[in-house]
Amino acid sequence: MGNMPGILYDRAGLPGGAEYLRRRTLVSAVLFVLLAVAAVVGGGEIAARRYMEETAxxxxxxxxLAVSALEGHLKRYEALPAxxxxxxLVEExxxxxxxxxxxxQTNAYLKEINSLLTSSDIYVMTPDGETIAASNYDGPLSFVGENFSYRPYFQDAASGKQSRFYALGTTSxxxxxxxxxxxxxxGDVRGVIVFKVDIDGIERSWTGGESRIFVSDPEGIIFMTGSPEWLYSTIEPLTPERLARTEASRRYAxxxxxxxxxxxxxxxxxxSMLISQNATEREYLVVSAPMPDAGWTVNVLMDTGTVRAQTQTTMAAIFLFLCLAGLFLAxxxxxxxxxxxxxxxxAEARNELERRVAERTADLARVNSRIEKEIAERRLTEKRLRQTQADLIQAGKLAGLGQMSAALSHEFNQPLAAAKTYAESAAVLIERGRTEEASDNVRRISALIDRMASISRHLRNFARKPNEKLGPVALDEVVRDTMEIVAARLNAADARIEVELDEHLPQVRAGxxxxxxxxxxxITNAADAVEGLENRVITxxxxxxxxxxxxxxxxxxxxVASAIRERIFDPFFTTKGVGRGLGLGLSISYTIVKDFxxxxxxxxxxxxxxVFRIELDAASESTLEAAE
Incomplete structure (x- = not known):
């Protein structure tokens, strides 16, 4: 048997033949490249996180170790001043x-104690801050006679506290x-004794090595560091406030x-922290730990260059492995x-192809027979559908007529009742000679007539133009006019309405x-619901x-019972008694809100x-400008 018309076969009997294989190979290659890129990027990110975690x-x-060394060094001297x-001898x-x-005698004693304890300096001051004895009394930079009353450590100790402070000596x-x-x-504070501890030894142990260590004060100023070029630099901006606080204590002379x-x-x-130095920028991993007692923050920096090199090596290895795998797969x-x-x-392939063609031809014949039957059934169904559609259109026209009549009944009944009330009231006021108030009632009747004309015009326009343009509407004005219409119904139900509008409420997009x-x-439905009850408040x-x-x-x-909640907006559905409603008010309201x-x-x-919830779009600025 020959090949079927309209389909091209190669010698293997596969549609497209070599072209199909080439396309499949191309797609496979593209997918492999994408997967390789994703694997390299993902593997690099995982490797970077792993190496960074090891470095951290x-x-x-x-x-x-650095914090322990500092704390141990300082604690050696913490209890000695007391x-x-x-x-x-000191008290005398x-x-x-x-x-x-x-x-x-005190100078000699302090010098002996200072030599024994290997501290930097020990000195005694009077309550006014003048140094009267010091371990370096016989040196060229003796503290004797110097006044350190400006130092925070003296001020705290003079007030009766154990004090701490780190600084650059103004004398030494x-x-x-x-x-x-x-x-x-x-029991009285008669003086102050101070121990000054040298920290240069610890700092020297930080030089060299893979990490950089520095200690910063609360203002971010580096006070100790294994990198001398960073000393007295700040890792925070030098604001006037920071400089003022530092200069007040003369911490760094x-x-x-x-x-x-x-x-x-x-x-x-x-x-991480990127530091520019000598026209180059280096990136460091940063870990920090506070020393609250000392008022320091100890920071350790580790160069991320090694991590990045290891990550790049890993990515290269992954890429090479994928290349080898791709070559093997190719x-x-x-x-x-x-x-x-x-x-x-x-030749067997050709024979197999002809056999399959024969089978497919038989299958197509059976399929054609079924299709002809389905076409006949569908034509009959379409005929019935057109008839049903015509019936539905007629029913829709009748339903629309009912909704329009119900809308007119709802919208004209309240203004007419209000107009009648105002007219009767105006007649009484005229009889009593209160013409000004009667004129006001006549104006209200005129306004209600205008509103009824507006409603009638709106319904006529609605019938002619279903896609009426909407615009910004002030909700407070609509509520105020609504209150006038529903006032008579609320009075009849002896109900009271509370209006709570947000002071900055925007206009809404509606009619x-x-x-x-x-x-x-x-609101009319709400009045019906509370009529005859003890609590007749509507909010x-x-x-x-x-x-x-x-x-x-x-x-x-x-x-609203859960059984009727899903049907409450259906046309002609009502829970009121016979003669008290057509069941279209909420259906019409639902349709109007959806149109908005x-x-x-x-x-x-x-x-x-x-609780009935009406959700409307707030009018945008562009809508307001168009309306203006």
Missing amino acids: AQARTTLR LIADQT LVQQPHDEQLRA LKRGYYFGSPIRVN DAWLRELPVRRGSYAGHD IILQRRARLNERIQLQ TVRLQQVLVNI LSANRNGAKVEVLVRDRGPG GGNLTVADHPEGGA
Whole structure:
């Protein structure tokens, strides 16, 4: 048998033949490249996170060792000032500060203690801050006679506290950590003793190595570092407030403070710091730990260059592996293609093809028979559908006529009742000679007639132009006009309505008359629900919710049963007695709100009664400008 018309076959009997194989190979190659790129990128990210985590663990270990070394070094001297302050010789000196013999004895004693404890300096001051004895009394930079009352450690100790402070010495120009203690005699503070601890030894141990360690104060100024070029640099902006606080305590004497060129960032999920130096920028992993007692923050920086190099090496390895895998897969596919080509040349393939064509021809004949039957059935179905459609159109016309009649009945009944009330009231007022009030009632009747004309015109326009343009509507004005229409019905039901409108409520996208019709229908239903009950309060509130405006009407009636909640907006569905409604008010209201692009729903309030929620779009600025 020959090939079927309209389909091209190759020698293997496959549609497209070699072209199909080429396309499949091309698609496979593209997919492989995409998967390779994803694998390289994903593998690089995983490797970077792993190497960064290892580097961070190493940095945290270094940080713990640095903090432990600092804390251990400082704790050696923490209790010493209070011990020396209790010595008899020191107490006698602060009571007789001008006794030269006591001064000499105290100077020698302090020098001996300082040499024994390997501290930097020990000195005693009077309550006014003047140094009267010091361990360096015989040196060229003796503290004796110097006044350090401006130092925070002296001020705290003079007030009776154990003090701490770190600074650059104004006399010695050497950095140190100061421990201060009050010297009490009979319970009164008569002086202050201070230990200055040298920190250069610890700092020297930080030089070299893979990490960079530095200590910063609360202002971000580097006070200790294994990199001398960073000393007295700040990792935070040098604001006037920071400079003022630093200069007030003269913490760094006359040292030149400068900002370190630093940029904060992150790499592989860890905080990093980029520091520019010598026209180059290097990235470091940052781990920090505070020392609250000392007022320091210890920072350890690890260069991320090694991590990036390792990550690139890993990505290259993944890429090479994928290339080898792709090459191996290409060889396999090529061999398979050649094998298929040889099979295509065999005669059995042609015979198999002809057999399949015969089977498919028989299948097509059966399918054609079924299709002819289905066509006949569908033609009959279409004929019935057209008949049913004509019947539905006629029913739709009747339903539309019923809705329009119900709308007119709902919308004209209330203004007519109000106009009758105003007319009767005007007659009484004229009889009593109160013509001004009667004129006001006549104006109200005229306004109601205008409203009825507007409603009639709106319904006529609605019938002619279904796609009526909407515009911005002031909700407070619509509510005010609605209250006038429903006033008579509320009085008849002895109900009271509370209006709660948001002060900054925007205009909504709607039609004035139709929106008023919706509110009249819902408030009238609420009056029907509370009539005859003890609590006859109805609440109308409105507020903005994002780009929407929500209008809520809540009554204190029996609520809406769940069994009828889904049907309450259906045409001709009503829960009222015979002769009290057509069941179209809520259906019409639902349709109107949908035309506005909004939504109308009903739910039961947790404290009782039903809540009707009208959700409308807030009028945008462009809509307002177009309306103007």
